[in-house]
Amino acid sequence: MEPATFVLFGATGDLAKRKIYPALFQLFVDQKLPSSFSLIGLGRRELSHETFKSNVEQSLITFSRSEVKDADVVKKFLRAFRYHVLDVDRKEDYTKLLRLVEEREEELNITPNRMFYLSVGPEFFETIATNIHESGLGSVDGWKRLVIEKPFGHDLESARQLNHTLNQAFDEPEIYRIDHYLGKPMVQQMGQLLHSALWEQADLRTRSIANIQISANETLGVEERAGYYDHTGAIRDMFQNHMLQLLMMLMIELPNRSSVDEVGKLKRKIMKSLMSLNKMDITQHVVRGQYGAGEIKGEQVVGYTDELGIAVDSQNDTFIAAKLRVDDPFWKDTPIYIRTGKRLKEKVTRIVIEYKSKGPLKDLLIVEIGPNEGIFFQRSQSDKERSDVEMSVRSQLSFMKESVKDAYETLIHDALVGDKTYFAHWDEVELSWEWVQPILDAYQDTLIPLHIYSAGSYGPHEADELLARDGFHWWFDFKNVSNNDATKGDIHTYEYNT
Numbered sequence: 001m002e003p004a005t006f007v008l009f010g011a012t013g014d015l016a017k018r019k020i021y022p023a024l025f026q027l028f029v030d031q032k033l034p035s036s037f038s039l040i041g042l043g044r045r046e047l048s049h050e051t052f053k054s055n056v057e058q059s060l061i062t063f064s065r066s067e068v069k070d071a072d073v074v075k076k077f078l079r080a081f082r083y084h085v086l087d088v089d090r091k092e093d094y095t096k097l098l099r100l101v102e103e104r105e106e107e108l109n110i111t112p113n114r115m116f117y118l119s120v121g122p123e124f125f126e127t128i129a130t131n132i133h134e135s136g137l138g139s140v141d142g143w144k145r146l147v148i149e150k151p152f153g154h155d156l157e158s159a160r161q162l163n164h165t166l167n168q169a170f171d172e173p174e175i176y177r178i179d180h181y182l183g184k185p186m187v188q189q190m191g192q193l194l195h196s197a198l199w200e201q202a203d204l205r206t207r208s209i210a211n212i213q214i215s216a217n218e219t220l221g222v223e224e225r226a227g228y229y230d231h232t233g234a235i236r237d238m239f240q241n242h243m244l245q246l247l248m249m250l251m252i253e254l255p256n257r258s259s260v261d262e263v264g265k266l267k268r269k270i271m272k273s274l275m276s277l278n279k280m281d282i283t284q285h286v287v288r289g290q291y292g293a294g295e296i297k298g299e300q301v302v303g304y305t306d307e308l309g310i311a312v313d314s315q316n317d318t319f320i321a322a323k324l325r326v327d328d329p330f331w332k333d334t335p336i337y338i339r340t341g342k343r344l345k346e347k348v349t350r351i352v353i354e355y356k357s358k359g360p361l362k363d364l365l366i367v368e369i370g371p372n373e374g375i376f377f378q379r380s381q382s383d384k385e386r387s388d389v390e391m392s393v394r395s396q397l398s399f400m401k402e403s404v405k406d407a408y409e410t411l412i413h414d415a416l417v418g419d420k421t422y423f424a425h426w427d428e429v430e431l432s433w434e435w436v437q438p439i440l441d442a443y444q445d446t447l448i449p450l451h452i453y454s455a456g457s458y459g460p461h462e463a464d465e466l467l468a469r470d471g472f473h474w475w476f477d478f479k480n481v482s483n484n485d486a487t488k489g490d491i492h493t494y495e496y497n498t
């Protein structure tokens with residue numbers, strides 16, 4: 001792998017501690033970092049190199065997925081780390097940063113390949129990109145790359161504006177937009193696993209699909225992110241990016257497997273084929289919710305507007321469900337239902353493909369993305385009550401060979417080797433915003449009611465009606481789900497109702 005300097009904006013922040021350092025450490029342990037590697041952490045607070053390193057070490061102890069046992073390994077890893085004080089608005093800080101980066105490149109005798117990772121608030125993205133360009137940090141003989149965290153814009157217009165500014169400093173092939181759902185092992189292996197599953201259940205290959213359901217249900221509430229979340233909501237936080245990416249990743253695999261080289265092109269085609277919603281459709285096809293007080297895993301939790309930092313009269317959405325249609329011969333009769341929300345009954349990200357059938361037995365292909373992973377075939381009796389799911393057969397068709405990797409490990413590694421396959425490309429991002437924008441406008445004009453749902457439920461019952469109108473129901477909204485501690489990854493035991 002080519003040598004590289006990793007310039008990390010936001011090195012003292014939450015994401016760096018929880019995700020970026022543990023991922024880099026794991027890559028180091030797995031010998032997947034360049035042999036000549038330098039990291040320069042940036043933040044406003046004054047820290048010595050040593051204090052910075054010891055903070056990073058602490059974050060490894062707390063968040064690393066493999067136990068940090070060998071002090072020598074950590075010490076070797078931290079040798080690459082330096083800290084530099086930088087305020088994103090102060091141009092002179094970038095000039096000093098350039099000197100430090102060049103010094104380190106000379107010291108290590110490495111080609112100036114620079115990866116700028118923006119783990120800071122989105123309000124800083126444009127300023128930083130511009131200053132990288134103007135300071136000369138981006139004028140390199142080697143490669144330069146910009147890794148950018150979400151959210152990418154607040155709406156269609158701001159996303160276009162942001163992209164325009166970034167393009168003054170970086171070309172599109174140099175911009176790596178992280179969508180951590182694309183780094184999830186199950187999402188990356190979905191194509192391969194789905195096709196081996198369809199090999200086993202060969203008749204499904206030719207059967208028509210009745211509907212598709214994509215759910216990303218969370219038990220967590222807004223946590224400490226009130227400032228961000230209260231003007232973002234479920235639609236911008238999850239739907240516009242992660243949920244639409246899941247949809248694209250699924251649809252490029254059905255009905256036939258596509259070549260990996262074509263991923264970008266196919267995703268664009270899919271987004272273009274999504275039928276856009278007019279005002280009337282939106283009121284009928286989109287359900288918006290906000291959690292009220294309730295009980296999660298036996299504990300009482302407060303409603304959204306009683307959360308710290310949230311306005312008491314906030315009209316922000318913590319839940320969205322939508323019905324999508326695709327203008328394509330294969331998909332034209334197949335509704336796609338997507339939902340995501342906070343403070344729901346269980347933590348699960350799952351895709352259910354329900355096949356058309358004449359009798360009461362329904363054939364389902366289930367892609368479990370997290371916290372459980374695998375592809376299952378299930379033949380189920382479906383009764384009028386949505387939760388009355390009688391499990392007659394459930395067989396695991398495909399499973400992950402390597403399932404423990406964190407999305408950030410994969411994505412940071414891909415960015416270091418210059419593989420953009422699992423990053424969100426501008427066209428997809430723009431098309432996603434284009435699709436979502438009429439819903440944002442409808443929210444703004446209060447055309448869609450905000451339904452309050454009890455924490456610990458599966459969301460507002462209007463989300464059930466969305467499917468019931470078409471003769472369907474959400475699969476696996478179980479009556480009883482016992483979860484263990486969410487912080488340990490939300491492992492469940494399901495109690496099927498028979």
Ligand SMILES: NC(=O)C1=CN([C@@H]2O[C@H](COP(=O)(O)OP(=O)(O)OC[C@H]3O[C@@H](n4cnc5c(N)ncnc54)[C@H](OP(=O)(O)O)[C@@H]3O)[C@@H](O)[C@H]2O)C=CC1
Binds near residue numbers: 009119150
């Ligand atoms: N945390 C998470 O779980 C996730 C975060 N993200 C995204 O990642 C990004 C970072 O989030 P997170 O780590 O949570 O945020 P934090 O608020 O925890 O950290 C922000 C970082 O930005 C630095 N910073 C703030 N203002 C300035 C400034 N004027 N000049 C230079 N540095 C500054 C802070 O350093 P200092 O205070 O030292 O200046 C700190 O290191 C955001 O875009 C967020 O949306 C995406 C997915 C999940």
Ligand SMILES: O=C1O[C@H](COP(=O)(O)O)[C@@H](O)[C@H](O)[C@H]1O
Binds near residue numbers: 216220237349370
């Ligand atoms: O990006 C985000 O994702 C998380 C959910 O991620 P998951 O990997 O646990 O499914 C969500 O909680 C957060 O609000 C959002 O910003």
